[in-house]
Amino acid sequence: MRIAIDAMGGDYAPQEIVKGAIEGAKREGIGIILVGQEDTIQKEMMRYDVSGLPIRVRNASEVILDGEPPIVALRQKPDASISVATQLVKRGEADAVISMGPTGTVMVSAMVTLGTLEGIKRPTAGGELLGFVPDTVIFDLGANVDCNPRELLSFAVIGCVVAKKMLHIANPTVALLSNGAEEGKGNHLVKGAYQLFKKSNLNFIGNVEGNDIPAGKANVVICDGFTGNVLIKFCEGLSRSIIERLKVTLDKRLSKTDIEAICEDLFTLTNIADVRGGGLVYGINGLVWIGHGRSKASQVAKSIRQVKLAVEANLVESLKLELTKIQELGGGV
Template sequence: MDTSGKTSRVRVVVDAMGGDFAPQETVLGSLEALKIADIELLLVGDKQSVEEELSKHDYDASLVTVVASVDKIGDDEHPVHAMRSKPEASIIVATKLLKSGAADVLVSMGSTGASMASSVMILGLMDGLERPCIGGPFLGMSPKTMLVDMGSNVDCRPSLMLSFAALGTAFSRTFIGLDNPRVGLLSVGSEEAKGNRQVQECYKLFEDSHMNFVGNVEGMDFFTDKADVIVCDGFVGNILMKFTEGLGAALGSYLQKGLSSQMNNAQSESIISDLWRITNLPRKMGGPLFGVNAPVVLGHGSSKADGVAGAINTAVRCYDLNLVDSMRSELSEVTALMETSG
């Protein structure tokens, strides 16, 4: 999307029916973002339900538009089949608004598969890319270290993972602010020969690329500042992310029992809240969809209002920083390498 004609307010289209707690939390979170960001909102969903939620809050009505949709796509539905049978579903209507230029960014807490499918089919992929991916920081204690892919592609050829590394490099440089991000390949050991066939084939491609490749990294290196962009396929990435979420919840429960006799509720809840925050960063800021031709941020399905607001803030920042253009530029260098070597 051409961002040269930016307006003063970023126009955010939200799939108001997406997520486990929609539309209550999606509407509330959108309005929370409206209080702190220079944005306009387009809330897509069942008009009566969305307007009913809006009526519970005070807000500047001139900055909020409700766009009616007929249906929504659930997590249990096949994304492509559902898009064909539900052409007026909220995520499809929202994506078309972004494509048409009526909005600048899209945010959804709904079905990841449906959000990705509608983005690919309506917005299109960047030149030279086979599939999009989801990436970003995922540990609050290491906020400058990012993971890609977080779960959108469970089977990846080495060439696709090289593309993901390029997209992650652009994100790290543009969004996080690192001049020359270090790229690491997640493996079972730091030596070049370690890893399965996929990792070993990736190693050679990464080594020959223009990126600042530092070799294989291990799971513990998310905490050692060895790499800024850690690359794996979505199968491994999603397991890693959900393990971290589960670990945070389990430790929180364990600590709550132990701390209850040693400090008051406010103190123990503060510690538990901090632990949850550092192990659940994607729930607070969403995950940008890398590789499509406009800014799209996907949130966790169980996100409450603060997660919705965080995802909106992430999307606005992606737009302000021209992240899509940065990714196109980085990806073009990888595409040129693959054409030369292939």
């Protein structure tokens, strides 16, 4: 297994990216291809003992910075590190690509170079939201602000594959996030999607409300990216506020060490994407991980772990199979 890493992407590139790649290679025992300005990367690697590690460098002379228009930048900088790294996946030289660079640039590079899976018009972002309910994934969490019912159906198919392959749930339950559990509840999008979901071969259980998510009422919860992004940001903000409140409330009642342990546990349970450093983009004809720009070495190493699991689960081929099945049953996405 080989993973291509955009060594020039991120707020702390290349230092933290290289450090995290080395940590990941040691832990996971997989091949790493660091892509970027070779002299700079080699200089950074000299700070560590990399003897015996399956790490090599692929030169890419250009870097796309945050704020540059993705389409224009990719056209004007054909030798950009993210482009070269993604092309390695296209040519079969790497099994996946990881980048902590600008989200839009990584997404456009993936769509242009690798394309989307048949039946998918828009890639989606999603996954676990809360550690309290490890058997629940939510799609979309921000990649697609405006959606139509068929796009929600495609997100549901993707969510089911993720639940089956990554969470090992044989027959995941699927629900639409709405303002009421009854069939007639929701806006035009939810009502339209409800009818498509009923006709599909998904294990559809109807609508769920926001308070049903932390209760684990469904394994796969579907919403548009606007709603999903508000949801994830609310959870992150609420957890930070609760943590600050706990620090005050528990002060002098527990030791500083115990308070820090409680707060760290709560943060981990309510900020999964933050802790892992990003997430996969689903619906691309290849494995692409978009990390947070502020990711440091530990998050890069964790990203490598998650991508390794996705490669081992043969996630992309499983998605292709499930999308074909639902199209054959007349629920085409």
